[in-house]
Amino acid sequence: MLRPTPRTTPDAWAIEHRVYPTSSGKPGPRDPFLTPYMVPFGRAVAARTHRRVVLACSAQMGKSETFLDVIGQRLDQAPAPILYVGPSKQFVTEQFEHRIMGLLDQAASLSRKVARGKRMKQTRKLVAGVPLRLAHAGSSTALKSDPFALALTDEADDLLANVKGQGDPISLVDRRGDTYADFVHAIVSTPSVGAKEVTRDPESGLEFWAVQEPDDIDSKIWSLWQEGTRYHWAWPCPHCGEFFIPRFECLDIPRGADPARAGRETRMICPRNGCLIEDNPNGENLKAEMNARGVYVAPGQRIEANGEVIGAAPDSSTVSFWVSGLCSPFVTFGQRAEAYVTAVRSGNESEVQTAVNGGFGEVWAPAGGDVPEWEEIKKLALPYRRGDVPDGVLFLTKGVDVQKNRLVYVVRGWGVRQESWLIDAGELWGDTSHDEVWADLATLLDGEYGGMPISRTFIDAGFRPGKKDEVPEHRVYELCRRRPRQAFATKGFDHRDKPLSVNRIDVTPRGKTTKYGLDLVRLDSDFMKSWVHQRLRWPVDQPGGWHVFEFKSDENPDGLTEDYCRQIVSEARVRKPSGGFQWIPKSKNNHYLDAEALTFAAAYMLGVQRLPDAARRPEARATEPARSPPSAAPEQPKPSPPPKRSGWLDGGGRGGRGRGFLG
DSSP states (O other): OOOOOOOOOHHHHHHHHOEEOTTSSSOEEOOGGGSGGGHHHHHHHHHTOSSEEEEEOOSSSSHHHHHHHHHHHHHHHSOOOEEEEESSHHHIIIIIHHHHHHHHHHOHHHHTTEEOGGGOOSSEEEETTEEEEEEETTOHHHHTSSOOSEEEEOOGGGSOSSSTTSOOHHHHHHHTTTTOTTOEEEEEEOOOBBOOOEEEOTTTOOEEEOOOOGGGBOOHHHHHHHHSOOEEEEEEOTTTOOEEOOOGGGEEOOTTOOHHHHHHHOEEEOTTTOOEEOSSGGGOOHHHHHHHTOEEEOTTOEEOTTSOEESOOOOOSEEEEEOOGGGOTTSOHHHHHHHHHHHHHHTOHHHHHHHHHHHHOOOBOSOOSOOOOGGGGGGGBOSOOTTOOOTTOOEEEEEEEEOSSEEEEEEEEEOGGGOEEEEEEEEEESOTTSSHHHHHHHHHHTOEETTEEEEEEEEEOSSOOSOTTTOOSOHHHHHHHHOTTTEEEEEEESOOSSSEEEEEEEEOTTSOEEEEEEEEEEEEHHHHHHHHHHHHTOOTTSSOOEEBOOBOOSSOTTSBOHHHHHHHTSEEEEEOTTSSEEEEESSSOOHHHHHHHHHHHHHHHTTGGGOOTTOOOSSOOOSSOOOOOTTOOSOOOOOOOOOOOOSTTSTTSTTOOSTTTOO
16 A cells, blocks of 8 residues: 555646546646746756755646645655645645545545544645645744655735744745755746846747845745846747747737727737737637747747757756746637736835736836836946036036945036936945044035036935944934035925925934034926936937936046946836835846935025026036037027025026026
8 A cells, every 4th residue: 555656757646636626617638838937847856956946837727736736646656744835734734635635535546545543633644645735824833843855835925924933834835844955945836026127038038037126126936036047938929930938028919909809809929920829810829839839938039940959058956937817728819918917007106016026927016117228328328428518518416325334425517407317326335323424525615526516415304324222313404504505405295286396404313402403405306307307218319318427438537337227227117006106126236316306406496497598607617518409509608597585596606606507
């Protein structure tokens, strides 16, 4: 009774031993190749060549059935202790346990090996003399109990990040296999939140998911997938024959379509040659045919016309797979599109996330608004270098974003029609609770570019460097008190009745009154950031462009960096379900965007929006004329100075450096 049956693969074992009852959706013998993308995953688990086997995919793709295949094959052919970890106790006891019992009762070779009666518990079965333990991620005791040769973790993104203070559940499960040399931890899940970007392999022409910064990935399964071999499920186009990797971007959803129309008219576009692919044209099941010929391919590999994958497999202790939800045989392209359009029309971001995660198996970037790609900023570069001041610049402003370990700053020059040029951008590294980095900033405030001083500097005071008991004085307030004619402390708000207002603070951070107050500038962050993103796509033939200096190269090592560009497009403006808008980060590195918003806020305070077209610098000191603004006219006699304005918006306000050209 305890003799193992001959070794085979989980899919082959399932074909021979598993039969679905008449009450199931597809009764009869189990067909693992209905979902062929799951077969390599199951075989990788059974091979025991990698310590971790990871699969990221959408919901209802056949994950649980493959888990059952793996469990049945291992208990029947190579009995060893197995641990299954579900996302919750309810899921384990009410959904998965009865499927386990169905597996044990269906397979005759397993049924006679099950210890029944008092030895059978709801969460612990004894099969072929070894335990099969069903646990949930909320139980630290279950995750720290017996050793296991095989562990299977289901819906990893739904697990607790820290199980009762004992640590990450994935790591806790890994420790259960330390005593087994061939231990395997199989992990599957629908991904959740994270940044995503596609990169094209120059040799194969295939478009793979690019590896993102770990801090930009909240999804556990996506992080684990990135650490592994990164296999992608690829299809052959039924029309041109070229292989491609299907994903949400391949769907052609009619613009402005309602859910019903999206369901009827959505097609897939082959990214190789633009072929239109339907689910079932003229009764043909093209998706089944493409899945039957589908293969897994990793970055650095290519696929021959006959489906052979050429190139060495990536070297990693984790073998990882990703398959798009579009490959599911249970749902059509139109149904996926209809669900997505319905979610978007609801205005509920959580519904959109569910459609992207559960429908397409992709991470969801909360910043789902219309954000330019970082490469688009390259088109805004003009032929001048860092520190140069082009002819159109009338005055300079600086924005400083405060972080715990550095100050991120941007200097921008401003001209008529709010046209602007990036003059400098950089980081001052150092603990911002200490004096040294602030002394470096003070030095920069006294500097000049092309003979022009910085008219106004805005410093974000939303982050307070150091704890109050250790650093009683707010570093930002302290600097701005010492330099009231140069620097202003600011705080941003999601929305205000007006873009900018100035309020006097007469109390020190210690709670004592002070003889000399501080002017705190309160900003509408939505207004300021929206202005920056609007200018990124400003028509090139219209005045008011937003420019940057030349990109970094061997000849220009101080040029603009890719990191700066990525940070400028690191957030998106999305509508809140309750009304209004909010800015959602795609990446935690968004500091240059914040600094650029502050440069505009400082220019707005100085009245850049009211500069007359005839305004000119008192002394033209451009070091590298890049391009005259489209609105610039031939040099004319300097106009008579206009009457001085009162309040903070006149050029001769506290800074005193704007007088004569701000109009």
